[in-house]
Amino acid sequence: MTVDEPQAEIERRGNELRAVLSGVWTSAHAGPVEQAAAAIMQEKQGAGQVIFDLSGIASLDTLGAWVLDRTRHQIGELGAHADFVGARPEHRVLLDEVAYRGFQETPPPPRRSGIIDFLAQVGESVVQAGRDLVKGVSFLGEVVAAIFRGCLHPARFRLTSVVHHMDMVGFRGAPIVVLISFLVGCIVAQQGLFQLQRFGAQAFVVNLVGILTLRELCVLLTSIMVAGRSGSAFTAELGSMKMREEVDALRVMGLDPIEVLVLPRIFAIIISLPLLTFISAMAGLFGGGLVSWLYGGIPPEIFLVRLQQAVGMSTFLVGLIKAPFMALVIGVIATQEGLEVQGSAESLGRQVTSSVVKSIFMVIVVDGLFAMFFAAINY
Structure with a gap:
């Protein structure tokens, strides 16, 4: 045994056991430290008080302090009193810091009611939805303020970015919109023919395809496609810029990110969505007319005549009127979610997903509100 190894000289005086410690009580001598502590525990039998004399310890680290404090607690759990004496100030601080606490059995989780948990989750969802609504309205206010500033200073408007x-x-989004609308028009016409032929009313499939496509399907399908394609792209672009601190760099240069990044995207989607809606309506009507000709035996000229009789200008305008409002909702949500991205890829994926889900949900809500409005004014 070297001089540096930890040692414990045990002296018994009646009911008192005194352990005089010396040497180096560090992790480099972990084995001897444990052996010395075990020797103290073995000699403890019959002693009502155990005193650890630390005045002879040359060096003490976290491991040595933890073993000593653990041994003191173990002696206390056996009914004896144990204490440290003669410790240097730095050793006393280390002993106080390690503050050994015995392993306690983890209490079982409290029993909870499934109904209460469900109601709590519903409440959290409602509160979060309210917060999202407040954030959305606040962000829309910033956009409107930026538009007014742009009107006062037209030179700051970025036409190139809008184009x-x-x-x-x-x-670039027109091909997929045309394809989807064409296929949906074909499906609606086919299913309408199969159902109406039971009553000998195949000719009314023209009314079905025309009114349903122009009033609801064209704008709804186009908005959902734009939300999933362009809205997610807006969120990903702004989120990547936020992660690379490009948005902060714009602010440092004295530029407003709302004017530079948000307004061009919102204007672009507001202008593009009505045009895509018109193209979608034409593709849907073409698909419906093609299926009516092939499956229902309705020639194209008869289809066009009945379409003019069934569809008025108001029916055509309903879809176009809704398109700019849906575009505004998609643009605001997509850009807001992009600017809320934090510094991780996980945050980017979460905000892109949230952008698409919220946009599609709000598009359907706006469509429902317009349906009630147009029904109330009999338009």
């Missing part, structure tokens, strides 16, 4: 985003939203 670029119109190309991405409108021109």
